Amino acid sequence: MNTLVVELGARSYPIHVGDGLLERSDLIAPTLPGKDVLIVTNETVGPLYLDRLRKGLTEQRVETLVLPDGEAFKTLTTFSQVVDALLEHRFSRDCALIALGGGVIGDIAGFAAASYQRGVAFVQVPTTLLAQVDSSVGGKTGVNHALGKNMIGAFHQPGAVVADTATLATLADRELSAGLAEVIKYGLICDQTFFGWLEQNIERLLARDSTALTYAVNRSCEIKAQIVSADEHETGHRVLLNLGHTFGHAIENALGYGEWLHGEAVGAGLSIAARLSTRHQWMSDEDTQRVDHLLVHAGLPTTLPGDVSPSRLLDLMKLDKKVVGGAVRLILLKGIGQAFITADFDHELVLDILEHQT
Amino acid sequence: MNTLVVELGARSYPIHVGDGLLERSDLIAPTLPGKDVLIVTNETVGPLYLDRLRKGLTEQRVETLVLPDGEAFKTLTTFSQVVDALLEHRFSRDCALIALGGGVIGDIAGFAAASYQRGVAFVQVPTTLLAQVDSSVGGKTGVNHALGKNMIGAFHQPGAVVADTATLATLADRELSAGLAEVIKYGLICDQTFFGWLEQNIERLLARDSTALTYAVNRSCEIKAQIVSADEHETGHRVLLNLGHTFGHAIENALGYGEWLHGEAVGAGLSIAARLSTRHQWMSDEDTQRVDHLLVHAGLPTTLPGDVSPSRLLDLMKLDKKVVGGAVRLILLKGIGQAFITADFDHELVLDILEHQT
Numbered sequence: 001m002n003t004l005v006v007e008l009g010a011r012s013y014p015i016h017v018g019d020g021l022l023e024r025s026d027l028i029a030p031t032l033p034g035k036d037v038l039i040v041t042n043e044t045v046g047p048l049y050l051d052r053l054r055k056g057l058t059e060q061r062v063e064t065l066v067l068p069d070g071e072a073f074k075t076l077t078t079f080s081q082v083v084d085a086l087l088e089h090r091f092s093r094d095c096a097l098i099a100l101g102g103g104v105i106g107d108i109a110g111f112a113a114a115s116y117q118r119g120v121a122f123v124q125v126p127t128t129l130l131a132q133v134d135s136s137v138g139g140k141t142g143v144n145h146a147l148g149k150n151m152i153g154a155f156h157q158p159g160a161v162v163a164d165t166a167t168l169a170t171l172a173d174r175e176l177s178a179g180l181a182e183v184i185k186y187g188l189i190c191d192q193t194f195f196g197w198l199e200q201n202i203e204r205l206l207a208r209d210s211t212a213l214t215y216a217v218n219r220s221c222e223i224k225a226q227i228v229s230a231d232e233h234e235t236g237h238r239v240l241l242n243l244g245h246t247f248g249h250a251i252e253n254a255l256g257y258g259e260w261l262h263g264e265a266v267g268a269g270l271s272i273a274a275r276l277s278t279r280h281q282w283m284s285d286e287d288t289q290r291v292d293h294l295l296v297h298a299g300l301p302t303t304l305p306g307d308v309s310p311s312r313l314l315d316l317m318k319l320d321k322k323v324v325g326g327a328v329r330l331i332l333l334k335g336i337g338q339a340f341i342t343a344d345f346d347h348e349l350v351l352d353i354l355e356h357q358t
Numbered sequence: 359m360n361t362l363v364v365e366l367g368a369r370s371y372p373i374h375v376g377d378g379l380l381e382r383s384d385l386i387a388p389t390l391p392g393k394d395v396l397i398v399t400n401e402t403v404g405p406l407y408l409d410r411l412r413k414g415l416t417e418q419r420v421e422t423l424v425l426p427d428g429e430a431f432k433t434l435t436t437f438s439q440v441v442d443a444l445l446e447h448r449f450s451r452d453c454a455l456i457a458l459g460g461g462v463i464g465d466i467a468g469f470a471a472a473s474y475q476r477g478v479a480f481v482q483v484p485t486t487l488l489a490q491v492d493s494s495v496g497g498k499t500g501v502n503h504a505l506g507k508n509m510i511g512a513f514h515q516p517g518a519v520v521a522d523t524a525t526l527a528t529l530a531d532r533e534l535s536a537g538l539a540e541v542i543k544y545g546l547i548c549d550q551t552f553f554g555w556l557e558q559n560i561e562r563l564l565a566r567d568s569t570a571l572t573y574a575v576n577r578s579c580e581i582k583a584q585i586v587s588a589d590e591h592e593t594g595h596r597v598l599l600n601l602g603h604t605f606g607h608a609i610e611n612a613l614g615y616g617e618w619l620h621g622e623a624v625g626a627g628l629s630i631a632a633r634l635s636t637r638h639q640w641m642s643d644e645d646t647q648r649v650d651h652l653l654v655h656a657g658l659p660t661t662l663p664g665d666v667s668p669s670r671l672l673d674l675m676k677l678d679k680k681v682v683g684g685a686v687r688l689i690l691l692k693g694i695g696q697a698f699i700t701a702d703f704d705h706e707l708v709l710d711i712l713e714h715q716t
């Protein structure tokens with residue numbers, strides 16, 4: 001087991017990464033303020049792992065809530081069901097929520113923890129690669145709105161993140177690839193060496209080599225923890241973590257949530273960001289080819305879904321949370337490992353790339 | 359105009375109290391991060407004051423949302439309507455909400471500001487006595503749930519509070535009395551001198567004497583600002599501000615939200631807290647009589663509504679946010695101006711008092 005710390009003063013918390021951590025209730029129990037615990041999971045993950053997680057929590061009063069699986073359920077309605085459960089069990093302010101599942105479960109349960117009685121404790125137990133390397137770390141919680149992704153939410157840090165890499169064994173291939181999109185993103189943002197390692201080890205990752213997966217999760221969490229520690233509420237540098245996401249969110253929204261996985265949309269978004277960077281002559285064509293090559297190798301799309309119009313995507317991008325004073329800002333690349341934010345890009349070029357990327 | 363500051367480091371903000379402040383857009387404009395502003399108000403307040411508030415905001419793009427009036431609408435559904443409006447106007451993270459109205463409007467708009475894109479700016483323009491002396495100050499936002507009051511919400515501080523005491527002229531008598539419950543509460547918690555002043559000046563306040571009202575609002579805000587500055591997230595001393603509220607929330611819930619005004623329920627709650635304190639011999643009977651006398655004089659109930667059963671109230675009290683480890687904690691009195699919190703009270707005595715207070 002490896003343990004990192006997200007340094008946030010009084011809100012600092014550990015990220016534990018390792019094989020077989022689901023049963024390590026000693027990693028969770030010290031973060032619980034009281035006896036009452038609600039485990040929130042979904043219909044896919046619950047049958048596989050709920051019992052193993054529950055087993056260790058013998059000192060607590062543990063209740064469970066099993067939600068339907070999928071991004072389509074990341075709504076205010078589902079959030080409301082979590083609050084209903086907390087109130088029906090008469091949980092008080094010293095209760096805690098445990099999110100057992102992927103990014104959707106973590107985001108919903110985290111927002112419920114942020115909002116229930118104006119804030120209670122929670123623990124992230126991510127079971128997908130995407131959740132382990134990205135969504136469980138950093139305190140972003142929330143739900144989608146018909147008009148935009150993650151539009152309703154809160155910054156609410158967990159008390160701990162417990163990432164059991166053994167759970168990745170049961171992950172669908174498509175989910176594994178989706179998680180790799182976020183892993184590749186970290187290399188692109190700030191770590192050329194890690195990007196090179198991913199190019200060398202993509203086959204091992206796809207074959208679920210435990211050592212390779214653990215290394216990738218650890219390195220991703222290290223990068224994310226460092227960025228979040230320096231900028232908890234995304235007033236500066238943290239915005240770089242959104243590389244590929246402005247395009248990705250627009251794709252998800254245009255297709256309807258759940259059609260493409262979030263990571264798949266981010267994969268296509270990374271490709272678009274790379275191409276736009278090259279068209280602006282900020283990054284070499286060779287680097288963009290490396291990006292596309294790795295994405296394809298990882299089983300990710302680099303082209304847009306055929307039934308989405310470029311002008312609709314551009315329109316949806318204006319709903320992005322990075323818009324300031326009406327101006328869309330994009331995270332682009334000056335090279336592999338060198339992301340930056342700019343509002344000074346050519347909208348015609350974006351449209352041109354979108355039109356030719358189907 | 360008098361200006362106080364709630365000292366909260368980087369989140370410090372001013373409370374402006376005075377006659378005719380609605381048109382003082384210079385008090386609001388500096389706190390707005392961008393051009394986009396949504397004023398949230400209700401059907402009662404909007405027709406009276408919306409134009410006067412809007413008039414000064416000439417540099418902004420101002421949109422408005424008029425909600426139905428009343429505690430019954432302080433729900434997740436109404437919150438969702440505010441978010442809908444923000445998204446329909448395509449407001450980005452640099453927008454701001456202005457809450458123009460009473461406590462319900464402030465709580466809903468504040469929670470929407472806390473949650474929209476994980477947090478945007480907001481300004482409180484309270485138009486009821488209750489909102490001016492209590493709910494607009496301190497950053498508590500949220501909505502009710504069928505199973506409990508303010509169960510879903512966030513701590514989210516405003517950028518400024520602008521309390522125009524001239525708006526109290528149009529307040530219904532019942533609303534004025536409801537606000538006085540919170541004013542009386544401050545005297546009871548920690549300021550015997552202020553309580554004495556209220557006994558002397560209650561007639562002037564009911565007659566809406568501008569000088570008396572301004573003094574009462576100022577003194578109340580001073581006390582609240584001081585307590586909130588020392589304990590923003592209610593981990594300690596701030597809990598005393600809930601004097602009368604455990605009983606009050608249970609009454610509101612039992613009757614159905616909107617039947618009694620929040621301040622009326624708090625009035626009855628203050629009376630119950632005083633009686634229980636006297637029965638425990640923590641406070642003199644004379645002090646309890648002074649409390650009841652002032653409440654009655656202020657037009658507030660000191661007895662329970664007839665159709666609510668004491669056992670149901672006790673049951674509802676267990677849903678209170680101050681419950682820790684299953685134990686109900688009450689704010690009680692060691693004298694006028696000396697509130698304290700305790701879990702060490704006699705439940706049979708509570709039941710007895712509730713049974714004889716109808």
